[in-house]
Amino acid sequence: MVLTELGSSLANALAKINRAPKIDDKILQILIADIERALLGADVSTKLVEKLKGNIREKLRLSELPAGVDVKRVIEKVECAQYKVAIQTKKQKGITVIKEITSLLDSERVAYVPRRGKSNVIMFVGLQGSGKTTTCTKLGYYYRVRGWKVGLVCCDTFRAGAFDQLEQNAIKAKIHFYGDRVETDPVKIALEGVKRFKEKKFEIIIVDTSGRHKQEESLFEEMEMIAHAVKPDDTILVVDSTNGQQLEAQAEAFRKRVDVASVIVTKLDGHAKGGGALSAVAATKAPIVFIGVGEHFNELQKFDTQRFVNRILGRGDIATIVEDMKEQKLDDQKELLEKMKKGIFTLRMMRDQFQNILKMGSFGSMMQMIPGLNNLPKESEEASQQRLQNFLVIMDSMTAEELDGDISLIETNPARQRRICRGAGVHINFIRELVMVYKPFAGFAKNMKKMPFGKNGEMPKNPNQMAKMANFLPENVLRQIGGQAGFMNLMQKFQSAEAGTALQSMQNMQSRMKGMQQMAKSQRRNRR
Template sequence: MRDLMDAIGSIISRIRGSTLIDEETLRSILRDLQRALIRADVDVKLVYELTKSIEEEFKEAKELPPGLTAKDYLVYLLYRKLTDLLGGDKEPDVEVKTKPYILMLVGTEGSGKTTTAGKLANFYIKRGLKVGLIETDTIRPGAFDQLRQLAERVKAMFFGDPSLGNAVNIAKAGLSRMISSKADLIIIDTAGRHRNEEELLSEVKEIYEAVKPNEVMLVVDATNGKQVGAQAEAFSKYVPVNSIFITKLDSTAKGGGALVSAVKTGARIKFIGNGEDIEDIEVFNPRRFVARLMGMGDVESLLDKVKAMEEEEEVLEDIETGKFTLLTLMKQLEAMGKLGPLSRILQMLPMGLMPQLKELNDDQLMNAQDRMRKWLSILRSMTKEELLNPNILNASRIRRIAKGSGVTPRDVRELLRYYNEMSRMMSSLKKSQRRLGSLFRRFSINQGQ
């Protein structure tokens, strides 16, 4: 998607830099837009219809909305039309209102269903739900182990028993187990590979009829571009496709085609995957997505996440009172993790905001992200006593923590050095505040005299 973002960003810059939007300039800008969308694998007919409607609406506007220039209006039209193309401005409802809620994942081989199951489990566990994962793929070697490991990582329940013989038997047994364990959300992962398409789709239909899921979610690979629509059509002939999860949207130039093709099926795009990590899942909001695509900055999304982070009242109270412990640091890092990858945070910022951050290269961003994950692993290997009282961390404890978190003692000591620096900084800040307060009080007294 980076190529499309760069291309549309250039178009916006060109509009902003134009002295006059005459007919020739308008057509030239729309030709650039057509080329950008076609390169992103958006259907040619849809591209033509989109640009034609922008041209007609721009020309027909006799009076511009108050406060808007012709350039502003053209950018607005582009934003509105792209948003409509991607499904409108309404965010999908991701709340689980019925419990237990049964979600069945379907899709072709390589679409990323199993990883998606882990991402969805993590997403809903963070919302306070008890989640169960069921693996029914008896075709792909390692499918059961992969989902079991993901379940352990996110602390979800897991069921998978290849000895039961076939996918339908596994699905029914797993469903019974999860219901008896009082799971709020039950996610069923299905196979994506068979000897032929007919066999795959028939199995999907049999599982559907056996478990009667509340929702069927089609998982599609963004690199398939406009072929996503054909996949959705094929599955919908066998089971009702209620929603779509698009994976690998961060790594392909065909993402635009995948998004548009998915919308045209009539099923709602519910989530998108924008990375390989378990945290790289995002509720798909066309309005926010287009704003980010146009370089306008998804500030609203960023502020929503920052607000959630700021609601960690306990962390804020610790900092304000000077009780800065390793537990405080762990909570801060966990809150930062909710913001997602650093590269995605920077994409949410409007162009021109904090340019020094945007100049960081991919390696620097990756190193910072990796260090944050490593430190969280170290902190989670400590006891509550160690987190609250770092002074007790001797060589023996450091070796135990390093072994438990899969790092070296040197990594643990690096974290402790960072903590000590932060602690000194917090202490210095409190002293500065006290000195500043004293200065203001003396100033006020002198002024009163």
């Protein structure tokens, strides 16, 4: 998980404030010292930490706050209406502790946003091994699953095997690809690839370039020539987070030679010192647009500073889930709901839901966005994701009759089970597990008839009805999201993330959460 350690130390520091009976300067000093320790531990530069401390001390003067202001909220909240009033009366610049931490990662500049119906040429640059080729494919995949027409151009003629690497990635991610095994001039390839994709009205054209192990003149010259030839709309610098604070100098060096419009920071998965990398890049004022959190195509997360800080502090990020679902048109699940309300839930429906989960990004990154579920160990996330993939392969080798029929067709027929598993190339145990995961889903659908949904399938708004709804969740899921109160809080977040469609998203989430939980459960059972 990204920066889990930093997140939990900051959250602990803030929790101390909440526990303190009275907030005075001494408590504030302790908070500042705790924050300093946490940030330095995550490799954030001393210079930036000193600046942050100075800002908090200078701008958060407890004695100057008007009477009646809730000091705890002032210290903690990202946006605090009460403090805004205080600011207006005192004519101070608004600052809270979390806002200060957020500003460490904020680059202020606005990044390029691709436009639909137009050819957006995006060129990737960066040092050798920073993750350019992997990230090109991840970004291509990101746009493809959102319905854009995507093409990849391989201009790396420097490293042997570069062509094959990108071609194979493109095939796996189902993205169009252009490259030339014979041509040695990267500029010619770039021109030809971009021209072809433009002619065919591709909307996202990604140009992968070669890297060098350090900032060499030959790398910069090649980069400049390609940029001059294809005139990219966006140039993305890819940097490896394991380089920590050094990234400030690296990003500056690239920006001197090409117009780096935005940055992607890779390899942030499980890297405790990523705070140094993110803050070093932000210090150059180039906006971070995505972060790489694993080697798979879906392990790319859109980067939004405030949402990111919320996420690492364990406050969840419902807004991103709702946005992702809308972008991928996963929020329109009327048909699914209608069927479930009639008590119908087939294996085909489960397969579609599992595919949706995988489209949303990695399992772990999605869990991180749900308050209360963001502390699962990495190992269990990976195992769950793998299990999900196995289930999909199994369901792919089923006939229509098996996918749409009663589960007893499979459950009571060992010969059928063997045939399906042979086709899928998995052990027979997996199908038994699949049946075990499926059954509670089907049971849940049967229960849905009794749930207090509105006329059009919407979630109840009335608190009593909401509480009733919470009782339909499995006990352990309910406990993890903080009981009835946690559930209601989550619902409200969905409602405010986007009224209307978000309610439906919540319903989808409910069934997904149940599925995840079942998987975690069967996993624990297997381990025993």
